[in-house]
Amino acid sequence: MKNRLKVLRAERDWSQSDLADALDVSRQTINALETGKYDPSLPLAFKIARLFGLPIEAIFEDVP
């Protein structure tokens, strides 16, 4: 699954630590999400969408 987390984070000038603190997850989780090594759970995906004020589909893209 692809995502735009890194782009959205850069637009707001946030570090990975800033985003991790905002989502109450570890920095490793953010890094794994951005590098595509890990896909978030549904609750975390919704949390990310609420944080950025965007629909989930605008952040995450399912790649078949």
Place this chain on the structure above:
Amino acid sequence: MSDKQSSERRTKSIKSFIAGILVFMVLGGITGYFAGSWLHTADQGEAGLRLDEIGWTTAISLFLGIILLAIYLVSAVLFGAAIINPRIAANSAMTGGLGDGPGSRRAYPMLLIFYVGYSAALAALMIIQVLPSLTQNMQGIYLGAVITGTAMMAWSGYRLWHILDEFFRAIWIEACALSCFISLPIGIILMATAKLGFTTSITAFDFFVWYQVIYLIAYSWVAGAKDPSMLSPLGMDDA
């Protein structure tokens, strides 16, 4: 981060990795020398226990158990040090990729308790298994050590499940599943071949030690695949 900085960081990371390998080679050589010497004296009945009594499989399990015990004790020391030293906490290779963050700081005390409990239980179990003469008139103490150690593991494990986030829980789950899928067929085949007389039988202690070794390898594999920065003392780039 510029290409030059990224290249320097990669070079530093490779040098640290090679240095770590060399250190472990030296430690492995020293451990192997003393283990070999001990096995030689044990084979001649001069080490307080006889190999023909405990068998080669349990002797190997005992050797692996000693290595596991050393790993758990070192882990306990590292996580204890991470509680008070932010530099050690920030070193991903030393702290299993946890780093120095709010969640990690809550986890380190529980990890310390987990590995202290694990070490106590494993040490007591090893003595009970291979040196039962030492447990005479002290069965209660050894049983108490095993129960206390496993209780510490269970409680701290429960707390860690709630402290660490879904990413670390996913690593745990995958590592447990992988080690289970590998260990179960091996265990089933070994039990059948032992009962049919093709191989010597293994004890529950042997299976327990080998399962721990398989689990550690599985955890390293899964964690390394999901978080390669775990192997680097420099941690992640904040790109």
